[in-house]
Amino acid sequence: MRLTVLAGGVGGARFVRGLRAARPDAEITVVVNTGDDLWLAGVRVCPDLDSIMYTLAGASDEDRGWGRRDETERVSGELAAYGVGWPWFTLGDLDLGTHLARLAMLRDGLTLTEATARLSERWDLGATLLPMSDEEVETHVVVAADDGAGRERDMHFEEWWVRHRAALPALRFEQRGVDRARPGPAVLDAIAGADAVLLAPSNPVVSIGTVLGVPGIRRAVETTRAPVVGVSPVIAGAVVRGMADACLAAIGVETSAAAVAAHYGSRSAPRRTEDVGTGQDGKGTGLLDGWLVDTADADARVEGVEVVARPLLMTDVPAAAAIADAALDIAERVHR
C-alpha cells in the first residue's frame, strides 16, 4: 500500500510515526514543507524535514517537542560569545551536525531531495521524506511596523514563530519563491500514484498551505485517483500544537475543524460559494474526500466531505496510530 502524506513539522512527524505504527508494511512517502527553511550562520536549516527525520528515527527530544535528544549547545555558546547568531534560535550541536552534513552535500551539488535521502540513510525511518521542492522557498510574515505610520515590515517565519511566539499579529504570509518553485522530482508521482493521500494535522497555512502553493502540487492532490483525507489540526476551536490559530486568523479562516476543512475544500462539491462560476467550482476544485475531526467536533459538517470524529490527541504512538488508522478507514470508505 502506498501512502502519501503532506506534512509540516512536529504535528506531521507524530502523525507519520503513528501511520508507520498502524501500517508497518506500507510504503510511506512524506511530502514535507520546506518554507520554514532558512540560512542561519551560512548553514541551511530545514526545521520540518529534521523534525520528521528525528521523530521517525527515535532521536527527537519528546519533552522539549523539538530537536535532538541529549542535545548540547557548545557551538551556539561560541556563536553567542562572538556576538553572532540568533539568541532566539537554538542551534544544538547534534542538530547542527545534520545542518552541516546537509550543507556539505548541497555544496557538493546534491539537490535537497538527494541530500535528504542521504541523511535519511543513517536512520531506519520506515518512510521516504521528500522536500516539497528543491528550490528555496521562504515563508515571510508581514506585520505592522509599529512606527505609528501604518507601515509594514516582514520577517522570516521562524523569527515570527520562534522569537515572537506568533504574538505579533500577522497581516499576511508571503511564500517567497513559491511561484517559481517546482515540485521535488518524485512529489507529483507520489501523490498521483498513492493508494491514499493524507493531509497531516499540520499548520494549514504555513505548512500544508505552503506545500500546496508549489505549482502543481495542489492540482495533483485535486486530481489524484487516491482518496484524500485530512486530519484536523484544530480541536474544539483550539490548535493542538503551536500557534496555528494566529496563522488562520491572518488568512481569515476561523479556528475550527469545520472552517479548516472548508478552507481545504471538497473534491466533490463547490469549494466555496463565491467560487461558483469562477471556474473554481465543481468537482476537482477542492482537496478533501474525508476529514477526521476530534470527538469534541463531532458536529462538524463540511459539504461534500466525509467527516468522522475520533479522539485526535496524539498523546503517544498508539494514539497517533489509532488516528492514522481512522484516517485510512475514511480513505477506504470514500474510495471512488
Added chain:
Amino acid sequence: MRLTVLAGGVGGARFVRGLRAARPDAEITVVVNTGDDLWLAGVRVCPDLDSIMYTLAGASDEDRGWGRRDETERVSGELAAYGVGWPWFTLGDLDLGTHLARLAMLRDGLTLTEATARLSERWDLGATLLPMSDEEVETHVVVAADDGAGRERDMHFEEWWVRHRAALPALRFEQRGVDRARPGPAVLDAIAGADAVLLAPSNPVVSIGTVLGVPGIRRAVETTRAPVVGVSPVIAGAVVRGMADACLAAIGVETSAAAVAAHYGSRSAPRRTEDVGTGQDGKGTGLLDGWLVDTADADARVEGVEVVARPLLMTDVPAAAAIADAALDIAERVHR
C-alpha cells in the same frame, strides 16, 4: 613601537605570544598566512588565523598543539554518522563555533579582514591579526600519482599535511589564486610603517612563503625602512615543529638555518650568485637584515645578514619572549 610579524600557524602563534610578553606596550600586527584556509562542509576554516587567535587568547590546547582547550567533537561525530566529512580533519565543537561565526560574517558581506577583526574583539589578544589577503588562496601539493605512469595528482595542503603527515614526497606547491590576490587593506602599511618587521619561525615555504607570494608583500618587506629580522624555524638541521623539511626539500632548499636565510635573501647583498646581473641583485632584492638562529647553529653565516645565535626552543612563554627580545635586539643593531 610598531612591530609587524609575518607568521603562519602554531610556530607563529607562540612567537607572537612571546613578542607580546617581551614588548607589552608595542603595537603588534601579525600578517597571517591564509593559504591553508579551506572550505570544509561548506564552512570556511582558517587554520593559521585561528591558531594565532586561540594562542594569544589563552584558549588553545597546548598539549595537543592545535585547536581549543576543553574541546569536544559532538558535531563531528554527527557528520561521521551521516558519512560526511574528513575523518583526518577534526572539527571540534568550540573550533566550529569560530568557523561558523566567521561564515556568518562572510555571508553577511564582511571581508575576511573585517571578520577577523570582529572575531578578535571577543578576546584580549594584544595584537592585530591581518589575513595576508581577503581573496581566497589555496595551497595545493602536487605529488606523484602512484599510478606507475608518472602522472601527478594534487591535494589541498591540509590534506597532505594532516592526513598524510607530509609523508608523500611533494613535487611542488601551488598557491592557487595567489597571483590574483591583493594584500589585505592594512597589510602593506603595516610593513612599510613598522619599527621592525619580524619573520616568525614559521614554515618558510607554505606559511611565510605564501604570505610573500601575495603580489606586493615581498616588495613591501624588501623596501620597508624598518629592519627585517627573521627567526629560524630550523635548529641543528631539523625543523622544530611540523614537517617543514618536506616543504623545503620540495623547493630545493636544504633544511639548515643558513639555507633558509639564504632562501629569504639579504637586503644588502646579492640574493644569490645566479641573480647577479638579472636585476635581482644588489640592495633591496632580499628580505633579511638579521637572522636569529639557535646556539646549535652558531656557525651559520649568511652574506649580508647579521646572524645571532640564541636558544630557540619556545618551551614556554618566557623562552619565546627571550627569543622575541633577541630578534628585536638584532633589529635595533641593524637599524639603518
